[in-house]
Amino acid sequence: MRLSSGATVNAWTFNGQFPGPELRVHQGDLVEVKLINKLPKEGVTLHWHGLDVPNAEDGVAGVTQNAVQPGESFTYRFVVKNQPGTYWYHSHQASQEAVEKGLFGALIVLPRDDSFTGKDIPVLAHSWPTKEGSYQQAFDTFDTLKRLAVQLGTPVRLRLINTDSLPINFVLSGTSFKVIAIDGTDLHAPTELTRQRLLVAAGGRYDIQFTMPDTAVSLDWLQKSSKVGLLLSRDGTGNAPALADGPVFNPATYGSPQQTPFSLSSHFDKEFSLVLDDMIGFYDGKMQSVWPINGKVFPNTPMLMVHEGDLVKVSFVNRSWMDHPMHLHGHHMLVLSYNGRPVTGSPWWVDTLNIAPGESYEVAFRADNLGI
């Protein structure tokens, strides 16, 4: 398949498209998706990343179903809960390779009474594997500057989706903006930001909103020697504004507090502590760097067993030198504290939390979705 520059990448496609088709649904909808596998050799599934679906529809090969083999099909059916926001879907059989090659797409849940009339722009940030054996960063299939014409005064919502396996730093330049949602949950009383770097976890999503000014606005994927970007201007032409890079945005202190169903002072039915480390170990038949949790690597890592209805607290400590996105299926976690300090801003709900080297977090969730 070809990127906008003409560079070719090795891709697997949904319906011949890469990324896959954008799925837009409304909260409360009964959604049915038929997956038909026409790949010659590889099994596939569909996982609805961030959507709290019944366990049997979660699409994790080897856990909630077997992979759908070549020539087979599988129909997913679920009711979209009350969670309007930005999600994505991807194959979850050998997902590293399948996602890398393009078996993913945006999944947008709109509110029942959707009244937004501005520009709604999903941005799927992805590193495509090139034929030369390296990676090409792109927004969707744009590895060159993507230009869009937007009229002055138009509300613009950018849905930033990180489809890679490492964090991505985004910078928005040319206007102030608000981060209005993280991982499909609206933030409470977000304030205007400028010159902030947005670090989105692998698999995570940030929704940002601004009103289109008279001059150009650009979204950049922060990295050296990249021409990847999105440029919005009145007629789609013109130069990008100066890069408005700055300190990393901290959701723990952004927005204002609001009532939550539980907090740091709640009684928890179960508490777990997970220490992420690195060490040299024997794995997959060779000595290599491994990433243990509490000193063990999969399949010897601790199993977290809880009962339906339990209020569960989990502490994460990252003593390794690698970023680790901790992702919970079927539930959203409320972040309670960051590096020992309670969250003071908006309630911060996540399904995917980046734990950077040296960081610690406490999160909690209500176990209200039975499954493995």
Ligand SMILES: [Cu+2]
């Ligand atoms: Cu997921």
